[in-house]
Amino acid sequence: MTNVILRLLNDKLQACSCATRTKFFVRCAVIAALAYFTALMETWTIASFPYYSFKNRQAAYTVGSAFYALYFVVSFPMFLRIDEKPGDKWPLSRVAIDSLGAAMLVTILLDAWRLIVGNLDGTTAAGGIVWFG
Numbered sequence: 001m002t003n004v005i006l007r008l009l010n011d012k013l014q015a016c017s018c019a020t021r022t023k024f025f026v027r028c029a030v031i032a033a034l035a036y037f038t039a040l041m042e043t044w045t046i047a048s049f050p051y052y053s054f055k056n057r058q059a060a061y062t063v064g065s066a067f068y069a070l071y072f073v074v075s076f077p078m079f080l081r082i083d084e085k086p087g088d089k090w091p092l093s094r095v096a097i098d099s100l101g102a103a104m105l106v107t108i109l110l111d112a113w114r115l116i117v118g119n120l121d122g123t124t125a126a127g128g129i130v131w132f133g
Contacts, residue, residue, distance in 0.1 A: 035072035
């Protein structure tokens with residue numbers, strides 16, 4: 001579904017006479033909104049599953065969904081690129097390299113979140129890393 005939405009957005013933006021910078025920010029905003037909405041809906045749907053419990057349900061829905069959205073912020077545009085152009089071949093090696101690159105970017109974003117934002121209880125890990133001293 002996200003590919004359909006992003007393809008429609010790309011078609012609309014190509015027809016738009018607005019600045020390139022504006023198109024970039026619109027794409028980023030739509031991808032961020034889709035990522036957060038997807039993460040929020042997944043969090044909300046598992047909430048009634050009997051083996052999941054939340055200490056702070058509101059924080060899980062808001063902050064936890066924003067954290068989970070980091071996965072989608074990277075993966076939605078990457079997934080859209082695969083076989084997007086009809087003549088552009090995607091051998092397994094190219095898919096693997098792009099997948100590993102996306103995984104590394106997600107890892108960097110998650111680690112940055114851990115250092116800057118911290119846990120749901122408000123504690124950060126920045127003071128506990130020896131090479132940051």
